[in-house]
């Protein structure tokens with residue numbers, strides 16, 4: 529199991545400073561693509577829930593490009609909430625009492641132990657009525673894909689199958705980090721789906 533991180537000023541300086549894990553500009557491409565795909569599928573995005581929003585790059589993209597969208601950004605870190613302006617929530621314990629058109633959970637689940645990650649996935653599933661954007665590196669990704677200089681390696685190593693088993697209870701996987709809430713009833717073509 530990974531040791532529990534302190535998500536403090538040092539953490540954000542280390543992973544969003546000179547050698548960042550990703551940048552505001554790169555997130556702009558991703559947010560734009562996810563938002564556009566939702567519109568392509570006629571799942572308009574009026575509300576977004578961002579889990580573990582960190583520096584808030586997704587939130588800032590929405591504020592600039594789709595200012596009418598209601599955006600709720602959350603993080604467990606006191607530092608992130610005070611510095612970047614999020615609601616302080618621990619997704620392992622917090623289940624919102626409403627649903628959102630898009631849920632973003634970018635780079636968070638691999639910080640959680642098995643019990644926490646399973647609870648988080650169930651809470652995310654309860655909150656999603658349209659799309660989920662999810663990124664969480666698996667054990668294989670940590671061994672063979674990520675840039676080990678830029679990436680935090682003090683995380684929990686899990687197989688993709690572990691995540692898929694739990695995510696599949698709530699979502700259908702499309703690909704590229706995009707999942708559709710089963711309750712959305714979106715009739716995807718066979719070759720749009722990942723399987």
Ligand SMILES: C[S@@+](CC[C@H](N)C(=O)[O-])C[C@H]1O[C@@H](n2cnc3c(N)ncnc32)[C@H](O)[C@@H]1O
Nearest residue numbers: 535580581582603604605618619620634635636
């Ligand atoms: C790698 S950063 C990702 C930040 C942002 N989503 C991004 O992609 O730039 C991980 C974030 O997850 C947050 N986090 C970790 N555990 C969490 C939890 N249990 N509930 C909510 N946020 C959590 C951390 O505080 C940190 O800001």
